[in-house]
Amino acid sequence: MKRKYTAAAAVTVVATLSLAACSGGSSDQPSATADNKPVTLTMSTWNLANSPEFKTLADGFHAAHPNVTIELKDYDAAQYATLLTADLAAGTAPDILTMKNVTDMVTFASGGQLQDVSDVKLQSGIKGAASYKLDGKQYAIPYRIDGNVIYYNKDLFKAAGVPDPDGSWTWDDYTAAAEKLKTGLKTAGSAALPAYLHGWNALVQNFATAQVPASALKGDFGYMKPYYEQALKMQDGGLQLPFATVTANKTTYQAEFGKQQAAMEIMGTWYVATLLQQQAQGAADKFAWGMAPVPQRTSKTAGTSNTPITYGDPTGFAINVKTDQAKTAAAKQFLAYAESQEAALTLAKIGITPALTDDAVVKVYFGQSGIPSDDLTKFAWAKQKIDPQNPPSPKTATLNTVLSAMHSAIMTGSESIDKAISDAEAQYKNQVG
Template identity: 25%
Template sequence: MKLKRMMAVSLVAAMGLTMLSACGNSSSGDSAASSSGESSTLNVKIWDSTQLEGIRQICDEWSAQSGVDVQVEVVNWDNYWTLLEAGASGGQMPDVFWMHSNNSQRYMDAKLLLDLNDYIDADESIDMNNYYADIVDLYTQDDGTHYAIPKDYDTVALWYNKDMFDAAGVEYPTNDWTWEDLYEAGKALTKDGKYGMAMDTDLNQEGYYNIVYSYGGYIINDDKTESGWDDPKTVEAMEMWGKIVKDCMPPQSMMSESGEIDMFTSQVTAMQLMGSWRVAALQEYDCNWGVVNIPYHDANGNGQCDAGERVSIYNGLGWAAAASTANPDAAYSLISYLCSEAGQVKQAELGVTMSAYMGTSDTWVDARADKWDLSPYLNVTEGTDKMVIYPYSRASIWAENAKQELVPAYNDPSIMADTLKTMAVNMENELQAEQK
């Protein structure tokens, strides 16, 4: 029902935008400021407050050059999409905003986003080949229309608390750890009110997706038509993940109440799988932490990481503009500035997050070198390691449902295989509904 309602909203919005494009969105020209004078300010929305300072600084630099003011506002994740949906239904969408793979297809289908093709073709500072192709594809329609330019990319690494390892007499993690190593250390650390690690059931990118692909399983096929939940290798991986949850983590009730990051920063848990986007929020803590590569699955049993055995799920946001913006030229000019090589280097230097422009994220590692060695986030892009784009489909309702469907199996790992079979059926029903 939710999917059909959202599709209906998008269709209504698309009809409204057709009229807007014909009547009120005709400004064009060489300057960033609207030639009609309709707007000298761009409204920008993001959802991560830890990135606000850096994003605002880059926008201010653009404003100084363009003469167009930028107002950057943070709206938390849930309210962010509510706000965009309300704008799509007849309200006012932001001029420029972040787009995510979970929602991009619906917004592109409904033509709610500004078509960037002509702008990109005329822009010497933007070449889409400079960004990871998977992330470019997230925001590109099958006909080749680009509706966003990649802002960043993210990978996953393992953080650990050195003091807690020392107190438990357990050796520190290394860059060559397997998932089995993580499990054994996690068990040893789980005692006296302390735990090996924690995981919120919402954390698929930072959690179980990685181990599934590491074991050779999958979540969704390339055509977005079939579920991989019941694939034998997926089942094997999730049974291992179920053991980690059961033997190395706090009770589910405790994790849902306290939050996995809070437990890690307060030294209740000794390890945490964390996406690179979280690093900016950790800067305020003065803890004795280390960072290593995400573990791998030694499928060949040879004690070394072979091709495809270490996997990090990765994703990336895109900078998009509303098709209804009164100032499309300025909106694109700002996006171009943010996504150009110079803008991406600046984003990395400020420690905002890793940059989507390939080859510029070394400066992000350097920005935090006084506290941590963040090179494990970049290591997974090299050698035999593998990055897998975050599994998604047109609406990805199945991904949200899976988070709760897995909870009984976390409490009783013996039912994991049966749970995954049921999830596969449910997911394929949802995928079929997306096509209607």
């Protein structure tokens, strides 16, 4: 899931770009334009005041290409897709379009509003690029991707007398650990619950899709049943807050883990920067914590000798189809820079999870003050296989609507798992044909 922001209405901001020499830039890359004439690009962003990644990338690229100026056009995050769609229709959209959601890429590419950027060479080891392919063409280049991990409170585990995760957990192991935590926390006099499951349907459904593996686009959702059985077992056993409570009270995952209301929480790696900031500012309690791989379907993908399977979507950059040829050349150079190791290192320094996570990036990322540096945390963050949360297809928007309703029906108990799945399958096939 992408982080949700609140911001003012769209406003253009010119980035305060560094005029640093190119010694730290991409000197091995060709110049953005053959004659080095000044070029001004515009780029869409959201919540610019609290999202330093955009200016960081603009500054880094400018250092390598001083003739290129990037102006950042900031949009209201809550209405980002709507406002950007309106600007595209009016012919006033920026040259570089940040893809906040994969579904936006599908909509814009299907409407002929994005350039084919298949000629931008992908870095070896880059994650999330496949999510931006449609009909065999690459329409955006990822610069960051956030997979899900287990966040766990080491202090609460210790108080409960339960061993920390070791990276080998299946979903049965996860549930068993939660049951031990329930007993141990009660004995220790703690009111914390063993775990917290946020209300997003992806936190059940997408693990099933990634780990089975399966394709929800086919309209057969029966493979999700074991994952719902596990989620309901946790809920009915008092191991996590009920879904109805979470949705009715608008419970936040930041408060549940940050204020030590839950000993474990499965959430995206974007939460790291938030947790560090909240602990530093006093909005979250200070306690020892770590990350572990998400539970696996079987032991075949569990353990640090394997690659744990999780899910998540990238964030990336695309190019407006109406951008002229000279600006397109510079924009493609920016896309290439944004996925480079150089850019990944600058993002890691500010707590962003880059789409490229090699050993050098891992070292920089875990050099941040306050972040755990144990081997399991590093492994969970860097070595996971991230399956797409939103498959790039025109059917994805309909699929998400159907699956969200199915999730609510199951988790509130208004329908049995079998009935809810059957109804969702019928609804989906009726809508997409």
